[in-house]
Amino acid sequence: MNKITKVPDKKEAPVLGIDLGGTKILASVVDPTGKIIARSKKKTKAEKPWRVVISRIAECAKDAAEISNIPLADFAAAGIGAPGALNPDTGIINLAPNLNWENVNLREILEQELQIPVFINNDVNMGTLGECRMGSGVGMKNVVGIFIGTGIGGGIILDGKIYGGASYMAGEIGHIPMVDNGPLCGCGKKGCFEAVAGRLAIVRDIIEGLKKGKESILSDEVGENYSKIKSRRLALAWNKRDPLTVKVLKKAAVYIGKGVATVITILSPDAVILGGGLIEAIDEDFLELIKKSAEANSFPSSLRNTKIIRALLGDDAGILGSALYARECLSKK
């Protein structure tokens, strides 16, 4: 249970929505209608001790509150989406490799800093909730979000609520087995979905092509400075139909479609929402390839009622989802 119980009128008060990433912290003030009325941003500085990072989160949240001209004490709650394995009930981050955190009681310390109730959940879950409530999934009850970033993140909303399963780790769609004895994944397994279709996997295949001397505008653009190949650059090269990029991304689209098909065949949701930097920046033809592969690999009757759609909110999905989550948790108390 949260220790802070003195709260203003829950329904009328604004909430803070926070997205904690490995490189940046985003905070926002969200009014009772779900509108973002102030924002702030800070570098995470994940290399610092966790106490410092949590102070930076609190500062970022306070900055957003100050911009909105609303005193912190007038907020109903704060919601925060965090990466890694965590427990929404205890508020503890069990393990967040890209923050180097282990067993950090994020909620307790953040409540001490902000003096309002704090609710935590996984960042991808929060993003999926944001899209479900305010983005491309409005009006839907069962939605799965698949976000193509460095890896591939998944979030599941069932019956309108975040579904965490027995471990609070449900939705690790990036780690479903995809290719027998495939490339090694960051998780230690081989051939996971994200090890063949996440951005790191795509860039790995592009670099392999470049090293083999394949023709590509990317070699003119980045030379051997491969770390410059990010989602936006990949999407632009695709949009220009760069041969190497097209070849690698076509393969990735087939795998992404298979991942989508697996989700549809098991869960038959109202929608699979595709998001993340690459999806946001790329043209419709790429989405069509994904859909084609998803259709070819889904059980036909399960597919019939599922939409495959693009996320609409970009970075706002996480902060909006966190804010709405906090409000919904509060109303259940």
Place this chain on the structure above:
Amino acid sequence: MNKITKVPDKKEAPVLGIDLGGTKILASVVDPTGKIIARSKKKTKAEKPWRVVISRIAECAKDAAEISNIPLADFAAAGIGAPGALNPDTGIINLAPNLNWENVNLREILEQELQIPVFINNDVNMGTLGECRMGSGVGMKNVVGIFIGTGIGGGIILDGKIYGGASYMAGEIGHIPMVDNGPLCGCGKKGCFEAVAGRLAIVRDIIEGLKKGKESILSDEVGENYSKIKSRRLALAWNKRDPLTVKVLKKAAVYIGKGVATVITILSPDAVILGGGLIEAIDEDFLELIKKSAEANSFPSSLRNTKIIRALLGDDAGILGSALYARECLSKK
């Protein structure tokens, strides 16, 4: 809505639990404590017109009631698990290939025959519900059932309730994509889970081996009468360590483990319950192979809280699940 509204005291009255299969109909009388107090069985005769089959279902149910010495009018309701694509809200079987049914209003006609409220759902969902409430999943909220029969059926219980998704077709786990350009599946796709690990797939691989002259006790047992190779015979040959059977089933176990891993990585349920004829008849070593493959292919943190266990109820899972489903639907009205 069901048209029949006159019902006896819901909580004290028994319910009928029916399992409609392609070859046999099972009916049972289940008392308020969940105990089966009478049973009956009839051939489906799926080759006959659907009206005839529904009359046979009604007769089977009436037989069970008669054995229990309880007049039909004293039952609270009947639940029936049926194969294929159906809609529990309308009571209509949209498509059941192994019955040759299309758009049959099973519920309405069965209510006319029995004069008590009837509730329908998919047979595998009912079996999973039965295992969840009275079998190996007792006390669990999120459970996935995987039944290895002719094909591979899946049922999903989330938050204690059957999860149907947008199409009422969720849980078609047998049709998740498993092998690129693999063997043709009955659904028209290639390389589905059941096309490489269902009983038909296993028998196909065994026959291929027998035709190549591989050594096997099965060739002594069945000669060229391959249709005699059913689940029990396969399990016995495995238990005796018949070389061809062991080779084929080891491969199937790896695929079954991958299917289990996919479910665990996406849903992180409390348990994956494995059932069906083959699983019931086979020894623990086969289960261990499945578990080993599931562990190797699951995202480690998702796996941690999920048990992989054997179904306990056999054929009773379906009739008990149907009976409990009817009771639960009734209590919601």
